[in-house]
Amino acid sequence: MENNRKVRIVMYHYTRDLVHSRYPNIKGMDFPLFKEQLEFFKKNYNVISMEELLAAANENLDLPENALALTFDDGYIDNYTFAFPLLQELKLTASFYITGKTFAKHELLDVNKIHYILASTDIKRIVPDLKKKLDFYRGREYDYPTNEELWQTYAVDGKYDKKDVVFVKKLLQTVLPEDLRNIISSELFSDYLGVTEEQLAYELYMTENQVRVLKNNGMFIGLHGYDHYWLGNLEKEHMEKDLEAALEIMDEFIDRDNWVMNYPYGSYNQDVLDFVVKKGAKLGLTTEVRVADLNKDNKLLLPRFDCNDFPPKSENYKNF
Numbered sequence: 001m002e003n004n005r006k007v008r009i010v011m012y013h014y015t016r017d018l019v020h021s022r023y024p025n026i027k028g029m030d031f032p033l034f035k036e037q038l039e040f041f042k043k044n045y046n047v048i049s050m051e052e053l054l055a056a057a058n059e060n061l062d063l064p065e066n067a068l069a070l071t072f073d074d075g076y077i078d079n080y081t082f083a084f085p086l087l088q089e090l091k092l093t094a095s096f097y098i099t100g101k102t103f104a105k106h107e108l109l110d111v112n113k114i115h116y117i118l119a120s121t122d123i124k125r126i127v128p129d130l131k132k133k134l135d136f137y138r139g140r141e142y143d144y145p146t147n148e149e150l151w152q153t154y155a156v157d158g159k160y161d162k163k164d165v166v167f168v169k170k171l172l173q174t175v176l177p178e179d180l181r182n183i184i185s186s187e188l189f190s191d192y193l194g195v196t197e198e199q200l201a202y203e204l205y206m207t208e209n210q211v212r213v214l215k216n217n218g219m220f221i222g223l224h225g226y227d228h229y230w231l232g233n234l235e236k237e238h239m240e241k242d243l244e245a246a247l248e249i250m251d252e253f254i255d256r257d258n259w260v261m262n263y264p265y266g267s268y269n270q271d272v273l274d275f276v277v278k279k280g281a282k283l284g285l286t287t288e289v290r291v292a293d294l295n296k297d298n299k300l301l302l303p304r305f306d307c308n309d310f311p312p313k314s315e316n317y318k319n320f
């Protein structure tokens with residue numbers, strides 16, 4: 001009989017009571033739906049811990065039938081205040097991937113600046129404001145194509161987002177030079193949000209002590225980079241420096257010989273894989289959507305489902 005080494009790994013980001021929150025348009029899992037989803041998982045799957053998955057990978061062990069693992073990215077405080085108590089109540093375990101900088105420095109990550117810009121303001125206002133800023137900075141220290149050319153290239157409908165949202169995300173996440181991306185994101189943030197970045201960072205991310213509480217209560221803590229960079233796009237030295245910084249700041253929470261890497265944005269290349277292995281990673285998590293199979297998959301590149309692929313959000317999981 002064939003071994004069973006298949007697992008569905010589910011990815012979460014924000015988990016909060018959206019209706020009663022300050023930014024109800026943030027793209028997160030609303031708490032009542034989250035609760036329903038965990039009950040669905042408990043009823044239909046064997047929810048396994050990341051330690052069990054590591055052991056299965058390292059020692060060639062089988063997994064239970066219908067194995068499923070829960071993962072939370074980015075270290076959001078709402079994972080601590082909403083998800084963690086419910087996990088405890090339902091006697092479920094999960095893993096949390098913390099971006100080093102969030103609790104080391106309480107600075108807002110670019111990825112979150114962009115989420116909050118998009119959640120706070122109509123996209124029909126954001127696009128022209130962004131274009132104005134592009135015109136302002138073009139030809140100063142920075143050189144990039146005209147707004148028409150940028151729009152032609154990057155305004156394309158995505159899996160989850162319409163083209164104007166894709167345009168804003170692409171430009172502010174990868175297309176513009178890094179320091180200009182930071183400048184423009186911060187300007188838009190301050191124009192729209194009405195709170196400082198630091199204030200929001202304190203509201204948004206778990207503190208070191210909260211991460212400690214998770215770990216002391218049986219949750220698994222893994223790595224998600226230091227600066228939340230697209231690691232696959234960085235120069236090798238820069239990528240290594242980012243991961244070294246992450247390892248150092250997360251030292252208390254991880255086993256240096258047996259840790260799990262969760263690539264920000266699912267971005268990696270061969271250098272990234274070589275480096276994390278050299279540093280003791282035994283599993284890696286991507287954003288490719290399908291069932292993971294320890295018999296067939298590269299253990300450093302395990303695919304994951306998005307939480308929106310399962311009930312009560314959708315039945316997409318049946319197609320993978």
Ligand SMILES: [Zn+2]
Nearest residue numbers: 073074264265
């Ligand atoms: Zn992330």
